Amino acid sequence: MELSNGKVAPSDANGNVEKKSQNEEKTDWRAVYIASLVAFLGAIENTIVGISEMAYMTTIDPLTTTQFFGVATSISKGGHAVFCLVFAIWAHKTRSVRVPLIFGRLLAFSACVLYIFVEFLPYGRRYLMGFCYLLFAIASSSSIILRAYIVQVSSHNDRLRACSGFAAAQLLSVVAGPICQLIFAWIKYPGYSLLPNIRFHIYSAPVWVAASSNFISIAIIVYCLHEVMQKKTKLKKNDDDSFYSLQSLATKIREVRQKDLPWALIFLCWIEKMLSSLTLVSLQTLTTPLLMTSFGWDGNFTVQVLSGAMLLVGILAILIAVAFAVFKSVTKIPQRYLLLFSLTMFLLLYFLTYPYPIVSSTIPEYNATTKGGCNTAEYAWCEGAGTTSPWLFLPIIIGIMGIAFPLAMIALDTIYSKVLGKINQSVMQGAFIVADDVMQVCGPVYTT
Structure with a gap:
């Protein structure tokens, strides 16, 4: 039997493949932990902003309605679904995880800046906030690359544990986001004026934290997250990451039919x-x-x-x-x-x-x-x-x-x-x- 690395697995006298092989790739747990940390930092901003979205929008724009908020949320989710595919194809074509991930973090930082400057607009602030929601959603869709990355750096036997750690990191963001929001809960709106129309209050203060976390995330991606796809001349034939190959995707569709x-x-x-x-x-x-x-x-x-x-x-x-x-x-x-x-x-x-x-x-x-x-x-x-x-x-x-x-x-x-x-x-x-x-x-x- 040919393994994914091109070598032949040892077999017994009857020709049965042994369950364990020295040629089997080992799980790079350091890479798993780094990817989970990047996923955690990327998910924090969504939990921070998500808690106060509607309250902040109605505070700074009296014309906000629940219907408008629902449409803005729906558009952002649609952007997330579309750009999940875009980031997946980008990573597959370039054989890189760093560049798409860094672009996603820069996009998230841009959304944070716009969110902080939203009160510069004299009217129609809800539209700029809706655009920020869309940017946040597109930026978070880059995390799909990390899911494929986890698959590539983990062995088949350790796949469940590796994916569980990735999921646990995202669950921790559900806890970290509210804690960050509660830390600044004492700064009532309109808070403190840093510059004209730039205020530091219960709604905007956590966004400053989210903006800073993007720089930490980028540093980790550049200096700690190593590339794995560029080292491979072809995708593994029998691995989960073959989903991102268009050719194997077409093959799988025929198999399913x-x-x-x-x-x-x-x-x-x-x-x-x-x-x-x-x-x-x-x-x-x-x-x-x-x-x-x-x-x-x-x-x-x-x-x-x-x-x-x-x-x-x-x-x-x-x-x-x-x-x-x-x-x-x-x-x-x-x-x-x-x-x-x-x-x-x-x-x-x-x-x-x-x-x-x-x-x-x-x-x-x-x-x-x-x-x-x-x-x-x-x-x-x-x-x-x-x-x-x-x-x-x-x-x-x-x-x-x-x-x-x-x-x-x-x-x-x-x-x-x-x-x-x-x-x-x-x-x-x-x-x-x-x-x-x-x-x-x-x-x-x-x-x-």
Whole structure:
């Protein structure tokens, strides 16, 4: 049997290939850790900006509506989906990971600068902020290169551990972002004036941190992240990174067509992926305006509360991931039961947060100064509407996001891979990601 490095694996007297070979490439754990660190630094800015997006936009541009915010979010997600392919092809054609990654970080830095200077505009600030969201999304799409990089520097036997470390780095950003936001929570808007129309406050201060992290990330990419694709004259024939070869992609499509796959179950998995993503997109898009509308909170207080909530969500998600990595007894639970449990929690979310008379109070009127409360000019249902107590609403949201979503992700990914069976799954896994991207694009428009 020919190995991916062109050598022949040793076999026994019967011609069977031995399971272990000295010629097998070893995992470069240093490269795995460096790539995970770069991914962590790149994901922080998204969690930092994401918490205060809606609150900041409504504060500096009174004409902002939830519909506009939904459209801006949808466009940014569409840009992310498109440029994931662009960065993947770029890295494949140039055999380089450094150049595309550095370009992504420079693009993110440019978005941070525009975000800081947004108050220079006398009007229409929401449009510049929407453009910044698009730049942030495009910059974050460069992280797809790191996924391929992890595959290349890890052996087949260590692939699961390497990918788990990469995922853990991204989960840590969910915790680091809110912590950074909470550090500056005491600087109320409009904060301190550094230069005319350049202010340092609860909304902009974390962006300065995100801008600085890009320089750290670039330094790590230049001096610590070594190239691996340039050292290879051809891609590995039997490795996951062959997905990025257009020729092998066409071959895989033909192979998939020739397989007798359970398309009904595959389609069902796609639907489940889209539905679970819709719940997450709904919460991400509507939580900020819902808190400000239902409880009458101003932007400053809303950001503080959401930062604390996201911190708890990140901790719960990390605990779930660690449990699956450490405790073997957890992995023995059938995945379909875990998915069913998660879907049940999604369903209970809507029932438990409904404003029943016994646990609700009248929704506050709109306050033009704080931008909190329900505006009858925008929503006809404001008058006489009720709202669930925040002491009940927020714990339910934290529990659903911190427990149900990681469980659904782990269970559904496992079920989907088992449904596909013993085929090269790269194309079908790509289709699975596209199903998620479709909802990321359509979801914000639908929910708002």
